[in-house]
Amino acid sequence: DTGVSQDPxxxxxxxxxxxxxxxxxxxxxxxxxxxxxxLGQGPEFLTYFQNEAQLEKSRLLSDRFSAERPxxxxxxxxxxxxxxxxxxxxxxxxxxxxxPYEQYFGPGTRLTVT
Amino acid sequence: xxxxxxxxxxTAVEGAIVQINCTYQTSGFYGLxxxxxxxxxxxxxxSYNALDGLEETGRFSSFLSRSDSYGYLLLQELQMKDSxxxxxxxxxxxxxxxxxxxxGTTLQVKP
Numbered sequence: 163d164t165g166v167s168q169d170p171x172x173x174x175x176x177x178x179x180x181x182x183x184x185x186x187x188x189x190x191x192x193x194x195x196x197x198x199x200x201l202g203q204g205p206e207f208l209t210y211f212q213n214e215a216q217l218e219k220s221r222l223l224s225d226r227f228s229a230e231r232p233x234x235x236x237x238x239x240x241x242x243x244x245x246x247x248x249x250x251x252x253x254x255x256x257x258x259x260x261x262p263y264e265q266y267f268g269p270g271t272r273l274t275v276t
Numbered sequence: 277x278x279x280x281x282x283x284x285x286x287t288a289v290e291g292a293i294v295q296i297n298c299t300y301q302t303s304g305f306y307g308l309x310x311x312x313x314x315x316x317x318x319x320x321x322x323s324y325n326a327l328d329g330l331e332e333t334g335r336f337s338s339f340l341s342r343s344d345s346y347g348y349l350l351l352q353e354l355q356m357k358d359s360x361x362x363x364x365x366x367x368x369x370x371x372x373x374x375x376x377x378x379x380g381t382t383l384q385v386k387p
Contacts (some may be wrong), residue, residue, distance in 0.1 A: 192374055204363045204377030206281075207320065218372055222333035253318065263307065263373050269318050 166268035174274045175244055182240045183271045192214050194237050195265060196229055197253040211237060212241030212259075244275045246254055280378035282364055287384045288354055296349045296381045298364035306367045308347045309341050309375060314360045322349065322362075351383070359385045370379045 167186045175181050187194050192213050198203035206229065212233040223233045225236040226244075241248055251272050255265040281301045288294040298308070307326040311319040323331055325340035327346060337350040351358055359384050365375040 192324035195374065197377075202379070204365070204380050205375070207374050207376065209318055210374055212372070218369075218374060255319075259303050259373065261326075262321075263309070263367060264321040264324070265309075265319075265373070265375065267320070 166254055166256055166266050168252075168268040169269050170271055171269060172272045172274075174276065177246060178243055179240045180240065181244060181273065182238055183252055183254075183273075185237045185239070185254030185268060187235070187237070187254070188266055189235070191256035191258055191266070192234065193257045193259055194231055194253045195257075196237070196239050197255065199251045199253055200249075201269070208239070208252075219256055241273075244273075246275045249273055249275045278340075278366075278376055280364055280366060280376065282378045282381045283364075284379070285382045285384070287371045287386065290356060291385050292354050294348065294354060294383065295351050296351075296362050296364075296383070298347045298349075298378055300345050300347075300364070300378075302376060303370040304367040305342065305345075308367070309339070309365045309367065310338055310340055310349045311362050311363045311365060311377075312356050313363065313380070319363065321343065354385050356385050357386065359383055 194211040196208040199205045211231040229239045234272045251270045253270045254268045257265045281300045309323040313319045323338035340347045361380040363380045365377045
């Protein structure tokens with residue numbers, strides 16, 4: 163396994179458009195996380211899956227954001243009606259539910275909303 | 277609210293020792309992690325402390341005091357490649373492993 167992969171790596175879109183990102187976690191990891199990171203800040207939690215179940219979603223997350231993990235493997239994050247404030251790096255991470263709870267991060271998708 | 281505080285920048289010379297502190301205030305606490313992130317790269321895991329005390333992994337050590345809501349990352353024998361951002365992160369939920377990250381400390385190692 164080569165680690166967590168994300169696609170696309172970069173996305174430029176116009177305000178109001180919808181975008182979808184994909185994350186492929188490490189195959190045996192049943193936990194999957196989405197984070198958002200802006201310049202000079204730490205990653206901010208967006209949502210979490212255990213297998214195919216979405217168990218937690220940040221209260222800061224607008225209803226324009228939705229995520230799925232239909233078969234407990236890859237996940238998608240969709241942002242509807244994008245706004246300039248959505249411009250950020252979107253990071254996906256996966257882990258096992260075991261000590262030391264290391265999260266393996268993908269390279270991220272950089273979104274720019276013009 | 278939930279907050280983590282760490283210095284924004286630290287500068288040190290090659291071969292030196294540097295300590296990056298982290299204080300946290302969160303509604304729950306199960307453990308403190310440290311991640312390293314190079315410019316343009318993804319965060320990578322360095323350490324995890326669930327119990328009080330020092331954990332050592334090669335040149336890096338991490339310390340936790342739960343009673344003081346405080347931890348630190350100690351980097352020894354600094355190398356140029358250690359120049360990066362370092363984030364402390366609290367696992368406040370236990371069940372999910374969801375991490376709350378600090379704003380990060382940018383470490384610059386000079387020759």
